[in-house]
Amino acid sequence: MDEIVYNLLLTSPQGLTLLGTLRYRYTDLEALQAGDVFALMEQAQQVGIAEFTLFKLQGTLSVPLxxxxxxxxxxxxxxxxxxxxxxTNLLSSSDPARRLDMQFxxxxxxxxxxxxxxxxxTLRQTPFSILGTRLSLGM
Incomplete structure (x- = not known):
C-alpha cells in the first residue's frame, strides 16, 4: 500500500516547538488475530460492546532536533x-536506543x-503534543 506522509508540529509543555515528518503505511490489510487484546478487554469491566478491527502499521518518524x-x-x-x-493509531519505536511511544x-x-x-x-522522558498536516504527493 502507498505511504502516508504527515508534516508534524510537536510542542512540549515547556514551549519547545519542533518540526518533523511521519511516514507510515499499512503493512497487512488482513485484520490481525486479536485474541490477546480481546482477552484483556474481557477482563475489564464491561460497560458496552465496541467492535473494531486491528491493522498493522510500519513507518518512520523524523524530528531532526x-x-x-x-x-x-x-x-x-x-x-x-x-x-x-x-x-486511533498507536506507534512505538523499534530502535531500542531511541525509544518513543506515539498515539494519534x-x-x-x-x-x-x-x-x-x-x-x-526514563528520568528524561519528554511529552509532546502533535499536530500534523498530510502531504499530497502529487499523484
Missing amino acids: LTGFSPVPVEGLSFVSLLGPTL NFIDNNHIGGGLLWGPG
Whole structure:
C-alpha cells in the first residue's frame, strides 16, 4: 500500500516547538488475530460492546532536533471501527536506543492530532503534543 506522509508540529509543555515528518503505511490489510487484546478487554469491566478491527502499521518518524538526522523506525496498530472510521493509531519505536511511544487520531481527512512520549520509562522522558498536516504527493 502507498505511504502516508504527515508534516508534524510537536510542542512540549515547556514551549519547545519542533518540526518533523511521519511516514507510515499499512503493512497487512488482513485484520490481525486479536485474541490477546480481546482477552484483556474481557477482563475489564464491561460497560458496552465496541467492535473494531486491528491493522498493522510500519513507518518512520523524523524530528531532526530530537531523533538526529536518521529517522526512527516505528511500528504499531491502527484500531478501525466496524463502521469504518479509524478510532486511533498507536506507534512505538523499534530502535531500542531511541525509544518513543506515539498515539494519534484523525481530525479530518488531512489533519491528525495526538501525543508523543520521547524516552518513555526514563528520568528524561519528554511529552509532546502533535499536530500534523498530510502531504499530497502529487499523484
